[in-house]
Amino acid sequence: MGPLIPNGIIPAGWDFVIAILLGIIFGFLLEASGFSSSRNLAGVFYGYNFVVLRVFFTAVIVAMTGLLYFDYLGWIDLSKIFILPTFLWPMIIGGVIMGIGFVAGGFCPGTSFTGIAIGKTDALFFTIGLYIGIYIFSLAFPLFEKFYTSGNLGNVTLTDVTGIPASWFAAAFTVIALAAFWGTMFIEKKVRKNIKEYKF
């Protein structure tokens, strides 16, 4: 029963081999979906290309639903998987800063790696920026150490916080995602018609 490595079914020595293999699939899917191009990625914020929304939210609802089925069928013990800890305000501020970085830089970290792989100079510069940004964060860390660990709610899920079953969240996300897929179809068409400098 999963998770396989934490449960000792696959020995921990295979960790890094598995890491590379899963990474290859991840990178392949990102590139094949068009995420190696900053123009495709930034399009989600201007309405001329919603590929990010389509791929990302499809992935989230498939993974949510799938994990619930795996749990239901007894294939995985969801209580043994890693739950990202919640640090309320640091995560909100961090997310806001990342959002500005996304729209200014046109990439996020994983997508920039695939951009470099196919020869995008802007992806390379973005990755250099990532390195600088994390280095600045480390050096300035004493200034905001208290804030960094503030608002710690622990490794909580949506269900832990609200008492609402996970399946309801999966259903709600699915409905919202489908509505967004449908609505953005029209927005994209309209925006593309108005952009003359660029052929789609």
Next chain:
Amino acid sequence: MNKQISSNQERYLNPYLGGVLLGLLVILTVYITGRGLGASGAVKSAVVTTSNIIAPYETQQNGYMGRFVTDNHSPMFNWLVFESLGVFLGGLLSGLLFGRVKKFRIDKGPKITNKKRLIFAVIGGILFGFGSQFGRGCTSGAALSGSATFALGGVIVMLAIFGSGYLFAYLFRKLWI
């Protein structure tokens, strides 16, 4: 001006198919490793490693980087570093398959120069890298894998990234449209 018109007729996966496959990959990753995917963590490892080579004492004393230095192995000996190496290789593989691996070039909006694009790419990277440390992960580790495992923090980071992107998009519109 006609020469400025660029086209974007690449062959990509159907986005919904790509999304389903990516979702299945997240399930597979959680099923095997008990954790999700990631990306920014690898750059963090690179920062800690290089810093530890240049200035070991300062790095180990640093309240942040010191957490990731251990005596028995390099910070590069880390799951996310190997996974990110895979991301690069997978991107290369897909690029080769679809004929997109070419000499170095720049993607940008039609109204800006290459230089401006690269300056903003670095600035964007700096902000993303900085913010990902507060967010405990980036779009892959926090927003995608976190949300998929119903982690409150993952959903918060996802909403904050996309919300902020839309909020600030107007300021950066000249870069893209």
